[in-house]
Amino acid sequence: MLRLILRRVLVAIPTLILVSMMVFMLQKILPGDPVLAMAGEERDPAVMNYLREKYHLNDPLPVQYAAWVGQILHGDLGKSLRTDVPVKKLIAEKLPVTAQLSVMAMIFALILGIPSGIIAAVRKGTAVEMGANMAALSGMSIPSFWLGIILILVVSVHWHLLPASGYVPLSENVWLSLKTLLMPAFVLSLAIAAYLMRHTRSAMLEALSADYVRTARAKGVPAYKVVMRHALRNALMPIVTLVTLLLGELLAGAVLTEQVFTIPGFGKLIVDAVFNRDYAVVQGVVLCVAAGFIALNLLADVLYIVVNPRLRHS
Structure with missing residues (x-):
């Protein structure tokens, strides 16, 4: 019985990794730019560049995904882009x-x-x-x-x-x-x-x-x-x-x-x-x-x- 349970656990791990990749990529293809909403009505280019650098939005997607997974492994799901409240607290x-x-x-x-x-x-x-x-x-x-x-x-x-x-x-x-x-x-x-x-x-x-x-x-x-x-x-x-x-x-x-x-x-x-x-x-x-x-x-x-x-x- 322990062997079967262990087998199920080993199958669940790559499934979770695949799900995390799908969640990350599908979110990126949504229309719209969150920086435009955070920058306010004036949309100062300097502020927008700062926000993109802060949230790693200028990095290539693999780098963004690796940074996101690294945060998750440390128990950090990030902060809300609009309210700056930790996602863990919201959850x-x-x-x-x-x-x-x-x-x-x-x-x-x-x-x-x-x-x-x-x-x-x-x-x-x-x-x-x-x-x-x-x-x-x-x-x-x-x-x-x-x-x-x-x-x-x-x-x-x-x-x-x-x-x-x-x-x-x-x-x-x-x-x-x-x-x-x-x-x-x-x-x-x-x-x-x-x-x-x-x-x-x-x-x-x-x-x-x-x-x-x-x-x-x-x-x-x-x-x-x-x-x-x-x-x-x-x-x-x-x-x-x-x-x-x-x-x-x-x-x-x-x-x-x-x-x-x-x-x-x-x-x-x-x-x-x-x-x-x-x-x-x-x-x-x-x-x-x-x-x-x-x-x-x-x-x-x-x-x-x-x-x-x-x-x-x-």
């Missing part, structure tokens, strides 16, 4: 917000997706399964930004039940913090719940047709025990790793939801940075998200090895 402020939103969305997705997948598998060929499949298809098809706007109009504007936008940290008010994220977490969870439902249904159908399930039924084991103790236990093995991967997608895919609900997380941070041509912030945030996604993929591989004994000796 430290925004990461808890997006992490809380993602965890709440995953909780909603687990509550909605896994039980509906189990029910759809047990009631195969009935109207219940058809309804679950239609709901899953709707969850994957409805745009999150459209659903967010509709919920704001109905729940916040007309019913006055939940805040329409904003965010309150958990350290200030736990209940109000949860209330501000209930709607965005629900919106963000629907597509994930749909994927979980379909995968859970497929895994449960395969497990319910296995020999050990037929043997348990032949012995007179009650139906709920057959489903929950025998079939579900084995069907959950691929679901565990899928949840880890989907959590990475939540961290990276909350951009639109955070914009709609004006949540000051990673999504709003990177959108503002792109519009302002703030290279350092974009590079730091995207690299952080990519590193987190790679780490979650590695965790998914490790969890699959842990929950599947057959892989431990391969």
